[in-house]
Amino acid sequence: MAIPQHTIDQILDRTDIVDLIGQRVKLKKTGRTYSGCCPFHQEKSPSFHVYRDKQYFHCFGCQANGNAIRFLMDIDGRNFVDVMKDLSSQTGIELPKDNQDSKRLSYKREIKKPASVQATPAAIVEQPAPNVAFSSNDPFEEFQNDAYSEQHFNHNDPFAAFEQFDPIDQNTVQDGNLYDLLENIALYYAQQLPHSQTAQQYFKQRGLSAETIQYWRLGYAPEDWQHLEKAFPYDIEGLRQLGLIRTSDKGRDFDLLRDRVIFPIRDPKGRVVGFGGRALNDEIKPKYINSPDSEVFHKNQLLYGLYEGRKQKAHDWLMVEGYMDVIALQQYGIYGAVATLGTASNTEHLNILFKQNNRITIAFDGDAAGQKAARRTLEIALPLLNDGRELKFFVLPNDHDPDSLIRREGLESFQRMLQTAPLLSEFIFAHLTQNHNSTSPEGKSQVMGELKQLTELLPKHGSYRYLLQQYFREKLGYSRKWQPQVNNDASLSFSTKIDAEEYVIAILMNHPYLYIHFEPLRALISHNQLLFKILNIFNTIFDDLPDDTELSQYYVLGACANFHHDLQHILPQANISDYTSSPEQADKLAEDFSIKLQYQCLQQKIKSKKFTSIAEMRNLKHQIYEIDKKRSLTLLDD
Numbered sequence: 001m002a003i004p005q006h007t008i009d010q011i012l013d014r015t016d017i018v019d020l021i022g023q024r025v026k027l028k029k030t031g032r033t034y035s036g037c038c039p040f041h042q043e044k045s046p047s048f049h050v051y052r053d054k055q056y057f058h059c060f061g062c063q064a065n066g067n068a069i070r071f072l073m074d075i076d077g078r079n080f081v082d083v084m085k086d087l088s089s090q091t092g093i094e095l096p097k098d099n100q101d102s103k104r105l106s107y108k109r110e111i112k113k114p115a116s117v118q119a120t121p122a123a124i125v126e127q128p129a130p131n132v133a134f135s136s137n138d139p140f141e142e143f144q145n146d147a148y149s150e151q152h153f154n155h156n157d158p159f160a161a162f163e164q165f166d167p168i169d170q171n172t173v174q175d176g177n178l179y180d181l182l183e184n185i186a187l188y189y190a191q192q193l194p195h196s197q198t199a200q201q202y203f204k205q206r207g208l209s210a211e212t213i214q215y216w217r218l219g220y221a222p223e224d225w226q227h228l229e230k231a232f233p234y235d236i237e238g239l240r241q242l243g244l245i246r247t248s249d250k251g252r253d254f255d256l257l258r259d260r261v262i263f264p265i266r267d268p269k270g271r272v273v274g275f276g277g278r279a280l281n282d283e284i285k286p287k288y289i290n291s292p293d294s295e296v297f298h299k300n301q302l303l304y305g306l307y308e309g310r311k312q313k314a315h316d317w318l319m320v321e322g323y324m325d326v327i328a329l330q331q332y333g334i335y336g337a338v339a340t341l342g343t344a345s346n347t348e349h350l351n352i353l354f355k356q357n358n359r360i361t362i363a364f365d366g367d368a369a370g371q372k373a374a375r376r377t378l379e380i381a382l383p384l385l386n387d388g389r390e391l392k393f394f395v396l397p398n399d400h401d402p403d404s405l406i407r408r409e410g411l412e413s414f415q416r417m418l419q420t421a422p423l424l425s426e427f428i429f430a431h432l433t434q435n436h437n438s439t440s441p442e443g444k445s446q447v448m449g450e451l452k453q454l455t456e457l458l459p460k461h462g463s464y465r466y467l468l469q470q471y472f473r474e475k476l477g478y479s480r481k482w483q484p485q486v487n488n489d490a491s492l493s494f495s496t497k498i499d500a501e502e503y504v505i506a507i508l509m510n511h512p513y514l515y516i517h518f519e520p521l522r523a524l525i526s527h528n529q530l531l532f533k534i535l536n537i538f539n540t541i542f543d544d545l546p547d548d549t550e551l552s553q554y555y556v557l558g559a560c561a562n563f564h565h566d567l568q569h570i571l572p573q574a575n576i577s578d579y580t581s582s583p584e585q586a587d588k589l590a591e592d593f594s595i596k597l598q599y600q601c602l603q604q605k606i607k608s609k610k611f612t613s614i615a616e617m618r619n620l621k622h623q624i625y626e627i628d629k630k631r632s633l634t635l636l637d638d
Contacts, residue, residue, distance in 0.1 A: 003084055003095055006301070008069075011084070014091040015068045018052045024075060030539055039075055040064045041619060047523040053460075054386070060523030062619055063626045104295045106175040107238040178296050181238045182272040188231050189219030189262040189275070196220045198280050199261050206324060207407055212331045216308070219262040221277055225254045243292035244275075257289060263323045265291070265341060266307045273297045276304070276323055276341065288323075290342040301348050303338040305330070310356075312336075317353050318361045318394070318418070319345065320402050321373075325363075328403040332411050334418075337402070345377050350384055361421055363394040363402055370396070375431070378424075382457035385424075385464055388591060390584050394421040423584045425471050428454065444476045463513035463590070467583035470511075470549040500597060501531040506574030507590065508534060509567065512545055512556045517590040524601040530566055599627045 027034040038048035038059040047061040058065040072083045088095045199220040239245045260277035267273045274291035305326040314336030329337040353360045364370035406414040437443035458465035515538040522535045545552045602624045
C-alpha cells in the first residue's frame with residue numbers, strides 16, 4: 001500500500017506522542033521534556049526523553065529515536081503499514097485503498113480516431129526524440145541542416161513524422177495512465193523544437209548548450225490551437241484531466257500552451273508531472289504559464305530542479321525565482337538551485353529544502369518586488385528555524401537575476417558572492433534598520449519593536465530567538481559584550497586554568513538557551529561532576545527562563561547559587577567571545593562543541609573498560625558510531 005506523505009503528516013499531527021508512549025513507558029515531566037527508563041535497553045537512570053513540541057523521542061543511552069510511527073514499529077516489531085492502519089483508526093484519517101491510486105491515475109482512451117489525423121500516441125512512444133549531434137560552436141547549427149530537416153521532419157506538417165505508424169488496434173485499446181501520457185507529451189514537445197527557429201534562438205540567446213537542452217528536456221509547443229489533440233487523438237480525456245486542453249465559452253477545445261518554449265517539470269522520483277511554458281514574445285501576457293494542479297501535479301509541494309539537484313548530489317541548496325535561473329546555474333556547475341512553480345514560496349517548499357540540508361540560501365532580486373518577496377519568505381521561514389537550521393539571504397544587485405549575474409561574473413566570482421551572503425541575523429538587522437535611524441533612542445525602540453514581532457514567530461523552545469535578541473541589543477548598544485580575558489576557543493583547546501567541563505558551564509551561564517545542545521551530556525557524564533549538577537538545574541528551570549536575555553542570565557545565576565564559589569573561579573577565566581559574534585555562529589558552535597564532548601565521553605568509557613557485559617560494550621560502540629556520523633556531517637558543513 002502506497003501512503004502519500006501528506007497523509008502520514010496529517011496522522012502524525014493528530015497523534016500526541018507523549019500520550020502514545022505514556023501508555024507503554026512510565027513518563028515524568030522534567031523541564032521541557034518527559035523522561036523515563038528506556039523500553040529498548042536495560043537501564044537504572046532514565047535517559048529516554050519524549051519531546052511533545054517536536055513529536056519526537058530520543059534515548060541518550062542506546063540512541064533509539066524517531067516519531068510515533070517508529071516507536072510503535074520498534075517496540076512491537078510490526079511493519080509500517082500495520083502501524084499506519086492502527087494510527088489511522090485512532091486519528092480518524094483514512095488511508096488510501098490499495099487500488100485507489102491506480103484508478104486516480106487512469107483515464108478512458110477513445111477508440112474512434114478522427115479521420116483527419118494519422119498520428120497516434122504509439123508513434124510517440126515508438127519513435128524517441130532524435131539523437132542530434134550538436135556542433136560545439138553552435139548548438140543549433142544541426143537544426144539548420146536541410147538534410148537533417150528533410151530526413152526527420154516535414155516543416156509544413158509537424159505531425160508528418162508520426163504518419164508512418166499504423167493506427168491503434170481498436171480491439172486492444174486499454175485505459176491510459178497519466179504518467180505515461182505526460183512522458184509522451186514531453187517527448188513530443190522535445191521533437192517540436194527543431195521546427196521553431198524562434199524557440200531555438202531563444203535558448204541560444206540565453207546561452208544554453210545542446211547538452212543542457214537535452215538534460216532538462218526542453219521543448220517547444222507549436223502555434224496550432226489543437227496540436228495536442230492531433231498528436232494524441234485517443235487521449236483527450238487524459239489531456240483534460242491534466243488541464244492541458246481547455247474549452248472556450250463557445251464550446252471549442254484549445255491547447256493551454258501554444259507557441260511557447262517548454263520546461264518539463266519532474267517530481268522527486270524523476271517522473272514528468274507538468275509543464276511550464278514561456279512566451280517567445282515578451283508582449284504576450286502572462287509571460288509564463290504552468291500546468292494547473294492535477295492528480296499528479298501539486299505546485300505547492302514541488303520545486304523545479306529538486307530531482308536534478310539530487311541526481312547531481314548537491315549539498316548546498318539555493319532557492320531562486322525562475323526556471324532559467326535554475327538551468328543556468330546548473331550549466332555553470334551550481335547544482336543545488338531550485339525554483340517554485342509560479343507560486344510564492346511557502347512552508348512546504350522550505351521544509352522540502354531543509355530535508356536536503358539544514359543550511360539553505362534564498363536568492364532574491366534587489367528591486368522592490370524582490371525585497372517584498374524576501375520579507376514574506378522571512379516571515380514564513382522563521383517558525384521553521386528549529387535549532388540547527390540556518391537560513392541565508394542572497395540579495396542580488398539591481399537589474400540582475402542569478403542567470404544574468406553568473407553569466408556576467410563567472411562561476412568563481414558568483415560563488416564568492418554566494419558564500420558571503422548575509423546570515424539571517426545580519427539580513428534582519430539590515431532590513432529593520434534601513435527605515436529607522438538606529439542611532440536615536442526612538443529609532444532603536446522602533447527596531448526592537450519590529451524585532452519582537454519577528455522573534456515571536458520563531459520556535460518558542462529554540463535557542464535562536466534569544467540569541468537573536470541578544471545580538472540586536474549589542475548591535476544597537478544596549479548591552480556590552482563579554483570582553484575576553486583568556487585566549488581560548490570552542491575547539492576543545494583549553495588553558496591549564498579551565499577544562500572542557502568548566503567551559504560548558506561558562507557558556508550556559510551566559511547563554512542559557514544553548515542548554516538544549518548540551519542536554520545529551522547528562523546521560524554521559526558522572527553524577528558527581530559539577531556539570532551534571534548544573535545541567536540538572538537547567539533541565540528543571542528551562543521552561544521558566546525569562547524571554548529577556550539579561551534577565552535569563554540573572555535567573556540562572558540565582559538557580560545555581562549553591563555553586564557560586566565554583567562559578568567565581570570559572571567565569572572570569574573563560575573566554576566565550578566566539579559565542580557573541582552572531583546567533584548562527586553561537587548556535588553552530590554549541591552544537592559542534594556538544595557533539596565533540598559526547599564523542600570524547602564515549603571514547604573514554606570504551607577505553608576505561610568499565611562495562612559489565614558484551615551487550616553494554618556493543619551499545620557504547622553503536623553510540624560512538626552514531627555520534628561519529630554527526631561529527632562527519634559537522635566537518636562537511638564546515
